[in-house]
Amino acid sequence: MKQERRVVITGCGVATPFGLGIDRLWDGLNARRSGIRRIESFDPSGMACTIGGEVPPFKMGDVVPKAYRKSTKVMARDIELAVACAYEAAKDASLKTRCMIDRGEAEGPPSVPSTRFGANIGAGLICADLPELAGALQACGDPGDGRFDLRQWGREGMESLTPLWLLKFLPNMLGCHVTIVHDAQAPSNTITCGEASGHLAIGEAFRTIARGAADVCICGGAESKMNPMGVLRQELVGRLVTGHDDQPDRACRPFDASVDGTVAAECGGLLILEELEFARARGARVYAEVVGFGASANIASWHDPEPEGTGIVHALEGALEDAGIMPAAVDLITTFGVGCNAFDAMELAALTKVFRGRSNMPAVAVKGSMGNGGAGSGAVDVAATALALHNNTVPPSLNTETADTGGLLKFADADPYDARINVALSTAYALSGNQTAAIIIRKYEG
Secondary structure, eight states: OOOSSOEEEEEEEEEETTEESHHHHHHHHHTTOOOEEEOOSSOOTTSSOOEEEOOOOOOGGGTSOGGGGGGGGGOOHHHHHHHHHHHHHHHHTTOOOHHHHHTTSOOSSOSSOGGGEEEEEEEOOOOOOHHHHHHHHHTTBOTTTOOBOHHHIIIIIGGGSOTTGGGGSOTTHHHHHHHHHHTOOSOEEEEOOGGGHHHHHHHHHHHHHHTTSOSEEEEEEEEEOOSHHHHHHHHHTTOBOOSOTTOGGGSOOTTOTTSOOBOBBEEEEEEEEEEHHHHHHTTOOOOEEEEEEEEEEOOSOSSSOOTTOHHHHHHHHHHHHHHTOOGGGOOEEEOOOOSOHHHHHHHHHHHHHHTTTOOSEEEEOTHHHHOBOGGGHHHHHHHHHHHHHHHTEEOBOTTOTTOOOTTSEEEBOSSOEEOOOSEEEEEEEOSSSOEEEEEEEEOOOO
16 A cells, blocks of 8 residues: 555664663664573562563653652553653654653653644553452452452452552553653554554554654553563463573574573563654654555464464565565564464464575564563564664674574674665564564665
8 A cells, every 4th residue: 555654763762671772772682682581570489481581670750750650650560661661762752742841851842743643552461460469369268268259359359459450450551651641642542462562553653644643653562471470371371481591591592493482571662653754844863764564364373373374474465565565675574583483483484485585684583682572572673673774784683593494584693794774574473362463664765
């Protein structure tokens, strides 16, 4: 579909195991650092995998206006990550939003009218605060046989929870807080499609601006799996790597059949997308232009990977058609590569079909450095892709030195290398669910 309004990326805000900010992500990747270590946010003893990718501590007071600090008390970890990423994205884009003005970091009117400022944010399954919930549940057990009493829960259990308790755990609250803090009143959507959420949110923002419903959108995703339920869910479905707790930096190995399993993590990534002429008018720095978006579904299974990767193929082909380019024009692929053999094989099968005849295509695999952060992972991938294109540099991909892609992909497994990148592609898919998506960006030549 031909887009009349061109859309560019002007800001990237991320929260990763390397820390807050796009510079920490880029420096961490290029230095081949690992953000995976023993889990510290809770005691993982007794679990099959005790390592994860945790975002280092940060203060919420540093990313919201002073008048909004009370509201941070009803933010689950996922919401905190999204709000921090939104602040980092606006700051990176030099965008004067209500947040930046209220914090005294910008003067004058906002860069974009509130009714032309939209948001699309992907979210995951937010884990309830277990200590808070456990106390309420404990009060509802029969002292005699320990059975749970629903009547007592209605009388006493629920009364021990704060009135706003539920607002900490609704997926749409990521977008809710971000739009309030930054006064974004144009179309806003929450997308909950697992690991594909970030790409789908970016794609929807791309469409929103292209069709003229907004001039600027903040988009991406955030999720934390760094809680007992988040890790246990992945363990129960057999997706976590085991036996590598003593070597956390070597545990997640995309496209490497010698190790099977991913590492649970938390992360967030929000981008600032703008209509090109709007960005030019305010003198914005442009990372890249978004030129293609494709989405599809794997109808074979909601849980198991489909060997041929048909859903990914459809998403890739849709993005290429949308961008109006041939597969031969793609200079860089940011893979989703989670480290689970069956899922990596599915992705590789799809890439091989779409890019048949190609070999040694420059590629990036981010998750070897930081694990799988669910709904936040895709937007972090797109941010890394934009930086690679903007800097004409392919960053190293940790733990890919023995990756086997049949000669299709070429990872930088030692040092970053210079490369003339004009067109880059990033893809994502949900491990539970059947959604797939692909984003194509192109170098912007002003």
